[in-house]
Amino acid sequence: MTEAYVALEGGHVIEGRGRAPGTARGELVFTTAYTGYEESLTDPSYEEQVLTFSYPLIGNYGVREERFEDDRVHPRAVLAKELTEDVADWLAEEGVPAVDHLDTRDVVTDIRDEGAMKCGIAVGDDVTEADALEQLEQCKGMSEHTDIGSQVSVDEPVVRGEGNDGETVALVDCGAKGSIVDSLLARDAEVHVLPYDATPEDVASVDPDVLFISNGPGDPANYGAAIDLVQEFVGETPVAGICLGQQIVAEALGGTTEKMDFGHRGVNQPVLDLESGQVVMTTQNHGYTVDEPGDHLEVTQINVNDDTPEGLDGIDHDIITRQYHPEANPGPEDTLDFFDDVLAMADERAQRAVPADD
């Protein structure tokens, strides 16, 4: 059997079964999702993290590219109770170390007690505990990855749905899930996908009906260029954001964000809409949260479990953001109307911009 060692912050090393070889390090997090492993594994927001699945069997319905959110696997390594052959082979092809036959109940309990932590992984025929500990030694905290956007963003602008007669969206790609772009295209938007460090001139040249900040990995404070864009365009252009996007919008407008102990990752996070009183089930993947929204944003939705902000609206400007993933891949699909609301907000602006007929 291939050796597999996982070194946890503090130096405790656990042993499992090696399913895909290699060494890796990253922030150890867990998802409670019981479906959607292909979507999670290809979600750019997992960059620089080691993903533990708490659901005990991962891979039971195969691996299909049509369910991918991006063209590669993003977590640095994968931990599970049991991985099927399909998933183990896929991770091996991608060069992403994988370990199973772990007691993931213990791993998850450690993360819940201690918070998301650094870890080091070593998997292979000749690896030792020392290899995993060496990886741990080199592991950085998430906030120390100061240019993480460059690892997940497009390098050059890309236009999707060119000529569509719906609204024009400038999507700042901080590591956007593919299904966010698809959700906009399905509503006939023309989507200009811009690099995470796009300049105000880049956005102005698109003349968008909405500036949309995507999801993405790491600390929102490390996305200075996107924060500047929100400050530059708010009031003139409607602004929307998902996940990291919500955090960036808050940072830009005088709010604050903070790191959570172990975050929200799963597909059944309950969210209360404060105006309607309705609760929806949501897909989530985040380790930071908005702490104070500031004077320009109002909290419209909260997490039922811990009251953290899940939706923000602009008080004096056209802004809507969500902390969860309304594109709902792999579901549940309670939240898709977010895209209709964003495009309706964009359409109002587009109508205002058209000069009235004499």
Ligand SMILES: NC(=O)CC[C@H](N)C(=O)O
């Ligand atoms: N999915 C995301 O956009 C994650 C946002 C941010 N990186 C966090 O962990 O909170």
